[in-house]
Amino acid sequence: MDKANILKQERETTWRIELRKKIKNKDRTSIERVKMPEADPSERRRSFMEVNRGLTSEAAMTEASRCLDCPTPTCIEGCPVGINIPKFIKNIERGEFLEAARVLKETSSLPAVCGRVCPQEKQCEANCFYTRKLKKPAVAIGYLERFAADYERETGNISIPKKAASKNKKIACIGSGPAGLSFAGEMAKRGYDVTVFEALHEIGGVLKYGIPEFRLPNNIVDVEIESLKKLGVKFETNFIVGKTATIEELKQEGFEGFFVGSGAGLPRFMGIPGENLVGILSSNEYLTRVNLMEANKEDSDTPILKGKRVAVIGGGNTAMDSVRTALRLGAEKAMIIYRRSEEEMPARVEEIKHAKEEGVEFLTLQNPIEYLGDNKGYVRQIRVQRMKLGEPDASGRRRPIPVEGDEYLLDVDTVVVSVGVAPNPLIPQSMPDLKTTSWRTLEVDQESLQTSVPFMFAGGDIVRGGATVILAMGDGRKAANAMDQQLSKNLESSVKE
Amino acid sequence: MNKVVRKEFFSENVVCLEVEAPRIAKARRAGHFVIVRVDKKGERIPLTISSADVDKGTITLVVQRVGVTSKKLTDLEPGECVADLVGPLGQATDVKKVGTVLACGGGVGVAPLLPIVEAFKKAGNKVVSVLAARTKDLIILEKQIREYSDDVLIMTDDGSYGEKGLITEGMEKVIAREKIDEAVIIGPAIMMKFAAEVTRKHGIPSIASLNTIMVDGTGMCGACRVTVDGKTKFVCVDGPEFDAHKVDFDEMLLRLNGYKDFEKNAYERYNRMQQ
Ligand SMILES: Cc1cc2nc3c(=O)[nH]c(=O)nc-3n(C[C@H](O)[C@H](O)[C@H](O)COP(=O)(O)OP(=O)(O)OC[C@H]3O[C@@H](n4cnc5c(N)ncnc54)[C@H](O)[C@@H]3O)c2cc1C
Ligand SMILES: Cc1cc2nc3c(=O)[nH]c(=O)nc-3n(C[C@H](O)[C@H](O)[C@H](O)COP(=O)(O)OP(=O)(O)OC[C@H]3O[C@@H](n4cnc5c(N)ncnc54)[C@H](O)[C@@H]3O)c2cc1C
Ligand code: SF4
Ligand code: SF4
Ligand code: FES
Numbered sequence: 157m158d159k160a161n162i163l164k165q166e167r168e169t170t171w172r173i174e175l176r177k178k179i180k181n182k183d184r185t186s187i188e189r190v191k192m193p194e195a196d197p198s199e200r201r202r203s204f205m206e207v208n209r210g211l212t213s214e215a216a217m218t219e220a221s222r223c224l225d226c227p228t229p230t231c232i233e234g235c236p237v238g239i240n241i242p243k244f245i246k247n248i249e250r251g252e253f254l255e256a257a258r259v260l261k262e263t264s265s266l267p268a269v270c271g272r273v274c275p276q277e278k279q280c281e282a283n284c285f286y287t288r289k290l291k292k293p294a295v296a297i298g299y300l301e302r303f304a305a306d307y308e309r310e311t312g313n314i315s316i317p318k319k320a321a322s323k324n325k326k327i328a329c330i331g332s333g334p335a336g337l338s339f340a341g342e343m344a345k346r347g348y349d350v351t352v353f354e355a356l357h358e359i360g361g362v363l364k365y366g367i368p369e370f371r372l373p374n375n376i377v378d379v380e381i382e383s384l385k386k387l388g389v390k391f392e393t394n395f396i397v398g399k400t401a402t403i404e405e406l407k408q409e410g411f412e413g414f415f416v417g418s419g420a421g422l423p424r425f426m427g428i429p430g431e432n433l434v435g436i437l438s439s440n441e442y443l444t445r446v447n448l449m450e451a452n453k454e455d456s457d458t459p460i461l462k463g464k465r466v467a468v469i470g471g472g473n474t475a476m477d478s479v480r481t482a483l484r485l486g487a488e489k490a491m492i493i494y495r496r497s498e499e500e501m502p503a504r505v506e507e508i509k510h511a512k513e514e515g516v517e518f519l520t521l522q523n524p525i526e527y528l529g530d531n532k533g534y535v536r537q538i539r540v541q542r543m544k545l546g547e548p549d550a551s552g553r554r555r556p557i558p559v560e561g562d563e564y565l566l567d568v569d570t571v572v573v574s575v576g577v578a579p580n581p582l583i584p585q586s587m588p589d590l591k592t593t594s595w596r597t598l599e600v601d602q603e604s605l606q607t608s609v610p611f612m613f614a615g616g617d618i619v620r621g622g623a624t625v626i627l628a629m630g631d632g633r634k635a636a637n638a639m640d641q642q643l644s645k646n647l648e649s650s651v652k653e
Numbered sequence: 654m655n656k657v658v659r660k661e662f663f664s665e666n667v668v669c670l671e672v673e674a675p676r677i678a679k680a681r682r683a684g685h686f687v688i689v690r691v692d693k694k695g696e697r698i699p700l701t702i703s704s705a706d707v708d709k710g711t712i713t714l715v716v717q718r719v720g721v722t723s724k725k726l727t728d729l730e731p732g733e734c735v736a737d738l739v740g741p742l743g744q745a746t747d748v749k750k751v752g753t754v755l756a757c758g759g760g761v762g763v764a765p766l767l768p769i770v771e772a773f774k775k776a777g778n779k780v781v782s783v784l785a786a787r788t789k790d791l792i793i794l795e796k797q798i799r800e801y802s803d804d805v806l807i808m809t810d811d812g813s814y815g816e817k818g819l820i821t822e823g824m825e826k827v828i829a830r831e832k833i834d835e836a837v838i839i840g841p842a843i844m845m846k847f848a849a850e851v852t853r854k855h856g857i858p859s860i861a862s863l864n865t866i867m868v869d870g871t872g873m874c875g876a877c878r879v880t881v882d883g884k885t886k887f888v889c890v891d892g893p894e895f896d897a898h899k900v901d902f903d904e905m906l907l908r909l910n911g912y913k914d915f916e917k918n919a920y921e922r923y924n925r926m927q928q
Contacts, residue, residue, distance in 0.1 A: 355739065355869075355871050356869065356871075357690060357697075357736070357737040357739070393737070394737050394738060394739040395676075395739070396739060396740075396742075396871065399680065399740065399741060399742065400676050400677065400680060400739070400740070400741075401676055401680065402680075421871075421872070421873040422872055422873065423873070423874065423875045425875065425878075425885060427885070431885070432878055432879075432880060432885060432904055432908065433907075434907055434908055434910070434911040435911070437874075437875065437876065438874060438875040440873055440874045440875065441868055441874035441875055441876050444868055444869065444873070444874055445868065449696060449697070449868070450694075455694050456694050456696075457694055457695050457696040457721050457722060457725075457919065458696040458697075458868075459696075459912040459915035459916065459919070461911075461912075532907065532910070533904070533907030533908065533910070580871075580872070580873075581872070581890075582871065582872075
């Protein structure tokens with residue numbers, strides 16, 4: 157049976173029919189969208205506490221009752237992994253929170269994470285009936301997803317999925333970001349013996365070293381990692397595949413399948429004069445020092461520059477995370493410098509809103525063209541060029557062009573450059589026969605995510621460039637599926653022989 | 654894992670540690686380094702792999718005490734472990750037969766120099782080494798360097814051992830005496846800067862191994878960036894060795910001081926706590 161029919165059939169289960177009858181659609185649509193309780197801006201701007209506090213059960217059930225359980229749920233089209241959205245939401249409406257969490261886990265390995273960090277306003281919520289047809293605020297799908305996942309975790313009811321009989325096959329997963337974690341979980345469920353190799357000393361990839369605690373507390377990621385360990389997944393930290401051991405050596409040690417989820421961890425700089433002055437750092441360095449090395453804490457040995465006037469260059473999530481981190485480290489002035497207008501900013505709408513509430517200044521349609529330092533090599537000023545918007549470029553966004561002659565000097569003591577990332581070259585460098593694209597991402601078959609090396613699959617940012625958590629996670633599952641099929645086929649043919 | 658199996662003081666502040674790391678011992682080549690994090694609150698610091706014993710599964714690090722992390726590390730006793738150890742990192746030295754190699758090591762820079770001297774010697778080169786330090790006690794690994802050098806010249810600032818003078822004077826002497834085909838320069842940034850000027854003057858191709866500040870050591874942060882030939886390079890993945898005549902040492906010196914006040918305070922705090 158195809159997907160659409162399954163959805164239809166599930167929609168016709170008795171409890172859902174009854175639930176639909178309980179409240180008239182007119183009444184459902186007149187309920188106002190729930191507001192996420194948030195920590196007070198004046199308090200949270202100096203603390204790493206989580207900003208979004210989560211919905212209460214009552215608020216979640218009310219919000220869930222806004223969902224119309226549409227016959228053609230277009231919201232699902234907007235979700236990159238196709239979560240059965242009405243099914244989990246209707247479970248919340250009837251108070252079956254654990255069942256809602258179970259529905260989420262059918263398709264997503266990290267619902268507590270995605271509920272927090274997905275750009276919902278561009279994905280599921282953009283395609284909700286409310287947004288599309290009623291021109292009203294969408295059902296708060298992300299908040300509800302987070303609610304169900306948090307409920308399951310906080311009540312200690314996390315179900316460990318059933319595991320297939322052991323297949324006695326060793327699988328290597330390179331990188332422990334969302335792509336790697338979801339791949340590892342899927343393969344372990346299918347009975348494979350999975351080892352995740354991670355270059356850093358912490359597991360979680362960007363979820364740990366990039367996204368700050370005020371947006372995604374580490375313990376949420378840790379719980380997911382614990383579940384994977386219970387499933388039998390092994391983790392080797394401080395292990396750089398291609399350096400500590402080559403793929404060839406791992407093959408000799410018995411690993412039969414490889415998944416590359418090594419991410420797009422390389423920072424880009426702009427290449428403008430003065431960019432190597434002291435006090436100018438990449439957002440990766442800035443965030444790593446705080447999130448991975450805990451440099452914000454008194455007892456950590458890792459130093460961090462606690463600038464008073466901090467400028468962050470860029471308009472993505474990474475830029476927002478950096479500028480809000482600057483505030484929390486004590487900045488008096490924390491600024492975003494972005495070359496387009498706010499409308500084009502790639503960051504999640506919620507992050508921009510939160511940043512503004514916390515007092516971040518937005519210098520839009522401006523771009524740094526030079527950094528000026530003092531005689532000790534510390535950055536002191538930015539030469540800022542004012543911009544205007546021209547014709548749309550390949551990405552569909554209007555291209556920023558300099559307003560000739562309109563520039564000024566801005567005083568700063570710390571600059572965080574957050575203008576994008578490039579794919580991690582470690583794996584391609586260590587495997588010459590692995591095909592890459594002109595973007596230096598790995599070339600894969602769109603369906604199976606198989607690379608040019610048959611036993612190797614890849615997904616997440618190493619394939620897509622800087623993308624999203626949910627896409628990386630979806631890739632991990634997809635690749636697991638394809639690898640499992642391939643290895644099972646090999647097994648069958650070897651049995652026949 | 655990562656257990657210290659042997660510890661030896663080369664001088665009051667220079668300590669040699671042999672650490673269990675079987676995979677790294679096997680994979681490493683001359684020029685490679687590791688990143689070490691001593692304990693759960695520790696920072697990540699880069700250290701060159703001075704030598705390795707594949708059979709025992711150990712690597713040797715030679716560490717100079719300059720701040721908190723190097724102090725904590727050198728305070729470890731055999732049997733204790735470092736929390737994290739990752740490597741081998743960086744590009745290995747491009748070792749070829751070129752003729753006569755002038756190996757210049759300043760201070761603790763002799764530790765990273767040792768595997769390179771060994772590799773050049775084994776590749777059939779004549780190797781002349783110049784080792785320099787402020788004073789006699791700070792000359793390290795002399796015996797090991799002698800083992801792989803055809804000639805060794807020792808220079809001390811105060812004349813307490815070898816000849817009195819700076820490393821550059823020792824280098825000039827060797828260059829006046831014989832034809833040098835390539836130079837390898839490793840030491841404090843300021844020493845490398847002046848040593849590179851000497852070989853530039855004489856038109857000798859030279860490599861320097863840069864010791865910038867690092868965080869991850871895998872190309873992820875850019876803390877280690879330097880300007881080489883007008884272009885920004887990441888020392889941890891593009892280096893640590895570069896054409897010594899193209900490195901912007903002045904910029905590197907400024908960047909090394911980026912966290913100086915913090916480091917000084919942290920070291921004072923740590924020493925107070927120890928008392
Ligand atoms: C600051 C920041 C904020 C973001 N905010 C959001 C957001 O709000 N919403 C959203 O959807 N997305 C966000 N993103 C993007 C999202 O985090 C990434 O798209 C996603 O993490 C990619 O997952 P991945 O598994 O492909 O790689 P990563 O998460 O990058 O993980 C890759 C891992 O592989 C390891 N590795 C690399 N090479 C090797 C090797 N050779 N051997 C062993 N290990 C290796 C790395 O150390 C790393 O831990 C953000 C990114 C950043 C940096
Ligand atoms: C590729 C590479 C290989 C290295 N190999 C070795 C080695 O084999 N043995 C060894 O002893 N050291 C080596 N270093 C240097 C070593 O990493 C630093 O000495 C160490 O990070 C200092 O940490 P700390 O916390 O003890 O001192 P900190 O508190 O960080 O610094 C104390 C003082 O030392 C200065 N300093 C900091 N970092 C460096 C540096 N990288 N170089 C010079 N001065 C610095 C600071 O300006 C400060 O004044 C290497 C560095 C690199 C990049
Ligand atoms: S995973 Fe993301 S896109 Fe999919 S339903 Fe959840 S919040 Fe929406
Ligand atoms: S489109 Fe909106 S209202 Fe319809 S099922 Fe999806 S979430 Fe509910
Ligand atoms: S140390 Fe982070 S990029 Fe080199």
